[in-house]
Amino acid sequence: MRSAAKQVSRISTARARALGAVFLISQFSGLAQATSLIGEEAAPATVPQTALHLSSCTLPDLNQAARCGVINVPENPARPAARLLAIHFAVVPAIDSSALTDPIVPLMGGPGEDAISAAALYAQQFSSLRANRDLLLVDQRGTGQSAALRCDLYSSGDPAVSLRDVFPLAAVRSCERNLRARADLTQYGYLRFSSDLEQVRRALGYGSLNLFAGSYGTRAAVVYLRAYPHSVRTAYLGSVVPIDVAQPLPMAQTEQAALDRILSDCAADSVCHHAFPNLNAEFHKVVARLTSGVRVSLPGAADRVPLERGRVAEWIRSRLYRPKSAAVVPRLLHQAYLGNWNPVVEGILSDARDVDADLSLGLLFAVTCSEDLPFVDEKEILAQTRGTFLGDYRVRQQQAACRVWPKVSLPIGYRAPVHSTVPTMFVSGDTDGGTPLWFMEHAAPEFRERATIVAHGQGHTEWSDCISQLYRRFVISGSVNKLIGVSCEAVPRPPFKID
Numbered sequence: 429m430r431s432a433a434k435q436v437s438r439i440s441t442a443r444a445r446a447l448g449a450v451f452l453i454s455q456f457s458g459l460a461q462a463t464s465l466i467g468e469e470a471a472p473a474t475v476p477q478t479a480l481h482l483s484s485c486t487l488p489d490l491n492q493a494a495r496c497g498v499i500n501v502p503e504n505p506a507r508p509a510a511r512l513l514a515i516h517f518a519v520v521p522a523i524d525s526s527a528l529t530d531p532i533v534p535l536m537g538g539p540g541e542d543a544i545s546a547a548a549l550y551a552q553q554f555s556s557l558r559a560n561r562d563l564l565l566v567d568q569r570g571t572g573q574s575a576a577l578r579c580d581l582y583s584s585g586d587p588a589v590s591l592r593d594v595f596p597l598a599a600v601r602s603c604e605r606n607l608r609a610r611a612d613l614t615q616y617g618y619l620r621f622s623s624d625l626e627q628v629r630r631a632l633g634y635g636s637l638n639l640f641a642g643s644y645g646t647r648a649a650v651v652y653l654r655a656y657p658h659s660v661r662t663a664y665l666g667s668v669v670p671i672d673v674a675q676p677l678p679m680a681q682t683e684q685a686a687l688d689r690i691l692s693d694c695a696a697d698s699v700c701h702h703a704f705p706n707l708n709a710e711f712h713k714v715v716a717r718l719t720s721g722v723r724v725s726l727p728g729a730a731d732r733v734p735l736e737r738g739r740v741a742e743w744i745r746s747r748l749y750r751p752k753s754a755a756v757v758p759r760l761l762h763q764a765y766l767g768n769w770n771p772v773v774e775g776i777l778s779d780a781r782d783v784d785a786d787l788s789l790g791l792l793f794a795v796t797c798s799e800d801l802p803f804v805d806e807k808e809i810l811a812q813t814r815g816t817f818l819g820d821y822r823v824r825q826q827q828a829a830c831r832v833w834p835k836v837s838l839p840i841g842y843r844a845p846v847h848s849t850v851p852t853m854f855v856s857g858d859t860d861g862g863t864p865l866w867f868m869e870h871a872a873p874e875f876r877e878r879a880t881i882v883a884h885g886q887g888h889t890e891w892s893d894c895i896s897q898l899y900r901r902f903v904i905s906g907s908v909n910k911l912i913g914v915s916c917e918a919v920p921r922p923p924f925k926i927d
Contacts, residue, residue, distance in 0.1 A: 488545060492520070494518045495519045498517070499631055500515075503611070511612070513624075514573075514575070516574050517565060519562050520547055522560050526560065531561055531637060537643030537889070540571060540577075541787065542572025542576070543565040547563070557899075557904070564637070566624070577616065577794065579600070579793075581596055582780040582783075590780040592736045594822070597832070603789070603790060616790075618647055626655070637661060639663045642889040644795075672844065679822050679823075680819060681816060682862065683745040683817065686861030687748060689859070690748065694924060715817060718737035735769060749861050751886070756925040797834075801827055858882050858883065860886070862887075862888040879911035
């Protein structure tokens with residue numbers, strides 16, 4: 429799952445496609461300190477810093493100079509004299525010289541996206557607010573310039589593996605072994621990031637922050653909100669991923685609902701129905717063939733290789749995050765029915781390559797293997813995946829990966845719903861195939877000062893002129909009062925891709 433800023437970029441699209449988002453074996457180092465973060469404001473663990481120095485820097489595609497800096501923090505606060513991490517950040521200054529002290533701070537999704545590389549996109553997205561507010565971008569530990577935990581899961585020498593596994597187990601083992609040599613992989617969860625962010629805030633002398641979070645970034649936001657409630661002025665939670673809903677368990681039903689909607693919409697659309705008049709029946713035959721076993725050709729390979737049903741379903745699921753990418757699904761299904769699996773195969777392999785290059789998958793495992801997978805109930809797996817196209821594939825794939833990844837015991841109460849009085853703007857698209865509306869309906873009631881906005885016709889973390897105007901009003905006022913009961917005009921569904 430990913431954040432809003434990169435929705436127009438190739439990088440971001442690949443991340444959403446591939447991620448869309450086990451047993452406890454080790455103990456949380458410094459558990460007493462971590463436990464103190466639940467329910468009360470806590471001081472971050474610090475090390476002596478030299479005078480903070482910000483240097484002028486040029487960021488990709490950004491047409492103004494930024495200021496970049498770094499702070500050193502303990503990787504493990506219980507061992508402050510051991511390994512230090514350099515947490516990199518960038519400030520895109522307000523246009524006016526007299527900036528307010530409440531910057532806008534994007535929190536990225538994935539988990540595994542970095543923030544600094546998205547500077548130009550966010551600068552444009554928040555242009556109407558940047559007259560007197562800085563944009564603060566912090567690369568979360570384990571991403572970007574802050575000790576990125578990258579994995580190479582795609583094998584160019586054996587691409588057939590990626591047609592079977594979204595998380596090839598041998599590659600996961602190799603990644604864990606390589607990263608373990610330079611990182612304590614139990615120290616990269618959201619509690620640690622919240623402490624890092626608070627240190628950056630204090631070092632820069634900012635007041636309270638305007639958090640802007642999308643997808644899994646909303647998890648980071650609520651953890652920070654609970655740990656440092658007085659450090660947040662406003663919070664935007666787009667396509668929220670509730671902290672007490674264990675991923676990836678809901679993915680099968682979420683995909684099935686989105687897939688059923690696409691099939692229904694195609695049948696009701698004259699152009700789509702004319703092109704694919706028997707699409708529903710064709711889809712069921714495609715599923716039956718995949719279940720029985722499909723073999724496909726790969727460039728340069730003499731033999732045909734298996735195409736796993738679950739891998740196809742997982743890739744189709746990623747197409748359903750947003751209306752634009754979902755518009756090609758009827759054509760993909762029809763081509764598969766005709767025996768042409770090339771578009772699906774090429775899409776899976778392309779996304780697998782892109783994700784390795786653009787996402788810190790080691791952080792995805794560091795977060796989800798401790799904060800999600802241990803809480804996936806075995807009895808619920810069958811109940812929530814039975815009769816769906818995806819089945820238990822994604823859950824089993826992630827469980828297998830997490831069995832080889834170091835884990836931590838979470839502090840008591842960590843996964844409890846977060847209660848907050850900070851003004852919070854929730855936005856969720858009603859055609860989101862990644863985070864359904866019930867996620868927002870589940871999380872929002874715990875926020876006393878809230879506005880919930882359904883983005884009709886929009887998908888995962890999508891942005892629009894209407895949402896932009898509402899967000900501007902929200903940040904300037906610091907209140908949700910003028911957002912209660914407000915809605916945006918529905919965005920028309922993009923035309924189905926026929927040719």
